[in-house]
Amino acid sequence: TGRIDERGVFPHLDRLKNVPYVFDLDFGLKELPEEPGVMLVRGARQYGKSTWMEGAIKQTIRSFGPGSAFYLNGDFISDENALTQAIQETSALFPAETGVRRLFIDEITAVKNWQKALKRTLDAGELDNVLVVTTGSRATDLMRGTERLPGRKGRLARTNFIFTPISYFEFSRVCGSILKEDTLSAYCLAGGCPVACAEIAKTGSLPAFIIEMIRDWIFGEFAADGRSRVSLIHVLECIAQRGGTPFGQYKLTKEAGLANNTVAAEYIRILTELLCVGRGFFWDPGTGVAVPRKPEKYHFINVLAASVFHPLSPRTPGEFKAMPSQVLGQWYEWVVAQELWRRAAITGKDMPEMLPFWQSKEHEVDFVNDSTMFIEVKYGQSSPVEFAWFTHAFPGKRLLVIHNGHFDAKDVKGITLEEFLAEGN
Structure with a gap:
């Protein structure tokens, strides 16, 4: 109807009016294109995708008038046939005189075989001149679905986006004056989840409803995949206790009490799809590529x-x-992993959740970032003397040491975690 300012039209935006801490969401999509096509935004549940989508719908109607935007919610669509019908009925509602047409489908990955419905309506020409904007919480499901739409996503410069956590810079801007010296620790707990960040600033702790919200989401996704809750908890505990130590799937299978390596691989796959865990393969300096056949690291890239x-x-x-x-050293490494993933995702890098590391018999580097920047994470004070070996091992390369201090030597620089995070504004 175009009555976009009425209460109840955009419930997520309505709730923001009563929230003392509101964050700017930047995941690399400054504004929607006016051209038709298909865009896919994937990200963890409860990170603000629906709120962002409501804002995009409201801005579309404000800019291009009533009838320029319509909305569907995949959580309430039963199957691909129902989705096909909903798209057909909705696309017929665009007024003939509307130049910019946008169809927003929230949580499309909740509909099994959603890509078939989208392909069907695209091939029938029912979405000609329409920009379809979809969101989903299963990263690989959304990616695999888009791969089954070759030549059907239009001529957009970029069609895939990841809804990333808010940056530490943004968290500090909004909440730093309240949390003061606890700002960094609070961010390490809340992990950039907007609702968790707002709650920890408001109450000084992560409340029980946040904990249950995340547990229910992850447990629900694994249950839908037919996986055991007990086994999942054992896998997560194993990842937490191992921290940044490389280990193979055989060890994960044994320590988590799983049936075999194939089962272990499936648990890691789903955690990666949910954008909870990133994988660190060994980086081979001879070839300059990551080698997936060796023991790997598993990082939480959703620190919450x-x-x-x-x-x-x-x-x-x-x-x-x-x-x-x-434990703090392990946690700092996860926070750095999340930040590297966040930055790579914003720029549109393929598979940003892959975070290579390097290791020899004597030394290790936690992250090899695009073969140009090597990053080591330490809790406590370090000195350049500890890394004198680096110049000989990797001539011409730079090592960034994230620790509780500062130094700047030849090829090796030390900064604090807070400074590193603040760079990613």
């Missing part, structure tokens, strides 16, 4: 999920800072 499932269950900045230094 680490807070939810870690055996120590930290809920406040004070509890976080009181954890053993070994």
Whole structure:
């Protein structure tokens, strides 16, 4: 109808009016194109995709008039046939005089075989001159679905986006004056999830409803895939306890009590699809590529999920800072992994969840970022003397050491975690 300012039309936006902490969401899509095509935005549940979509719908109607935007919710569509019918009925509602037409489909991956419905309506010409904007929480499902739409996504410069956590810079801008010296620890717990960030700034802790919300989402996704909740908890505990240590799927199978390596691989696959866990393959300096056949690292790239499932269950900045230094070192590495993934996702890099590392018998580098920047994460104070070997091992390369201090030597520079995160504004 175009009555976009009435209460109840955009419930997520309505709720923001009563929230004391509101964050700018930047995931690399500044504005929607006016051209037709298909765009796909994937990201974890409860990270603000639906709120962003409501804002995009409202802005579309404000800019191009009533009838320029329509909305479907995949959570309430039973199957591909129902989705096909809904798209057909909705696409027929665009007024003939409307130049810009946008159809928004939230959580399309909740509909089994959704890509068939989209392909069917695209091939029938029912979405000609329409920009279809979809969101989904299963990353690989959305990616595989788009791969089955060759030549059907229009001529857009970019069609795939990942809805990333808010940056530390944004969190500090909004909440730093309240949290003060606890700002970094609070971010390490909330992990850039907008609702968790707002709650920890408001109450000083991660409330129970946030914990249950994330647990229910992840448990629900695994249950839908026919996986065991107990086995999932064991896998997550194994990842948490191993921290940044490389280990193979055989060891994961044994320690998590799984049936075999194939089952272990499936649990890791789903966690990766849900954008909860990133994978670190060994980087071969001879070939300059990651080698998936060796033991690998598993990083939480959704740090809030680490807070939810870690055996120590930290809920406040004070509890976080009181954890053993070994655990804090592991946690800092996860925060860096999430930030590297976040930056790569915003720029549109393929498979940003792949985070290679390098290791020899004597030394290790936590992250090899595009073969140009090597990153080592330490908790506590380090010195350039510890990394004198690096110049000989990798002449002409630079090593960034993230620790609790500063130094700047030949080919090796040390900065704090807070400084590293603040660079990603």
